[in-house]
Amino acid sequence: xxxxxxxxxxxxxxxxxxxxxxxxxHTVAVVLEPDNWEQYDPFLLMAHDRMRSGVFxxxxxxxxxxxxxxxxxxxxxxxSKHGEGVLQPGDAQWMTAGRGVEHVEDAAKDEEVDLLQxxxxxxxxxxxxxxxxxxxxxxxxxxxxxxxxxxxxxSGSYGDAIAGTVNITPVTMxxxxxxxxxxxxxxxPGSYNGFLYVLEGEGTFGADAAAGAKGQVLWLGSxxxxxxxxxxxxxxxxxxxxxxxxxxVREPVVARGPFVMNTEAEIVQAxxxxxxxxx
Numbered sequence: 518x519x520x521x522x523x524x525x526x527x528x529x530x531x532x533x534x535x536x537x538x539x540x541x542x543h544t545v546a547v548v549l550e551p552d553n554w555e556q557y558d559p560f561l562l563m564a565h566d567r568m569r570s571g572v573f574x575x576x577x578x579x580x581x582x583x584x585x586x587x588x589x590x591x592x593x594x595x596x597s598k599h600g601e602g603v604l605q606p607g608d609a610q611w612m613t614a615g616r617g618v619e620h621v622e623d624a625a626k627d628e629e630v631d632l633l634q635x636x637x638x639x640x641x642x643x644x645x646x647x648x649x650x651x652x653x654x655x656x657x658x659x660x661x662x663x664x665x666x667x668x669x670x671x672s673g674s675y676g677d678a679i680a681g682t683v684n685i686t687p688v689t690m691x692x693x694x695x696x697x698x699x700x701x702x703x704x705x706p707g708s709y710n711g712f713l714y715v716l717e718g719e720g721t722f723g724a725d726a727a728a729g730a731k732g733q734v735l736w737l738g739s740x741x742x743x744x745x746x747x748x749x750x751x752x753x754x755x756x757x758x759x760x761x762x763x764x765x766v767r768e769p770v771v772a773r774g775p776f777v778m779n780t781e782a783e784i785v786q787a788x789x790x791x792x793x794x795x796x
């Protein structure tokens with residue numbers, strides 16, 4: 518029996534998102550820009566927000582999932598399914614909006630929070646799933662420690678470590694901390710699209726040893742979809758980097774505000790349902 522060879526991922530692009538000030542209490546950098554549905558599939562957008570209390574009021578979502586990772590500060594959460602809680606630095610939350618949810622994410626009083634929020638598309642067959650959310654506490658996540666490296670698995674797997682996170686769209690989400698000179702080589706299905714976002718430090722990435730530093734997003738090159746792939750990550754200085762990769766949905770995307778569906782008619786229905794109090 519032959520085993521497929523492992524494709525070495527290169528880096529397709531490196532970009533430095535610029536922070537812009539939306540108000541006196543909110544600055545944001547758009548890590549993944551919306552409207553690049555086919556390129557970023559299954560990801561819809563990602564924002565890096567720094568904010569104080571009062572930025573986002575109660576608002577709805579349908580047809581997608583939000584993945585929030587808290588870099589610093591404390592974040593209060595409430596949703597219309599009667600879920601509430603507080604995220605601490607290093608925690609994440611995976612919210613499935615499904616057929617509809619209203620929620621609030623707000624900085625704790627007198628604090629500034631620093632967070633990443635990723636939107637993940639849902640396939641048509643699951644867009645009207647029951648809403649739910651999963652708090653992914655830092656201390657509950659599987660951790661792999663190697664020479665000068667610590668990899669925390671929020672979703673998917675790294676080596677033999679598998680997160681218990683329940684996904685509709687398959688997604689790997691890793692927080693990787695490296696000492697200077699250390700390296701890791703996460704494996705991913707070759708069919709996955711993915712990217713890295715550097716939170717601290719600098720290093721080299723992929724088969725072509727592309728340079729990346731704090732504040733930069735690196736999009737992974739493609740691989741043989743029929744087999745496994747891997748991406749080498751090596752730290753030049755103490756480095757913290759997030760890796761996100763997922764299985765493309767490969768369906769039409771029609772997005773309006775917080776609703777992500779497959780057709781214009783479904784978007785119109787989403788707004789009608791929201792106005793009629795059906796979320």
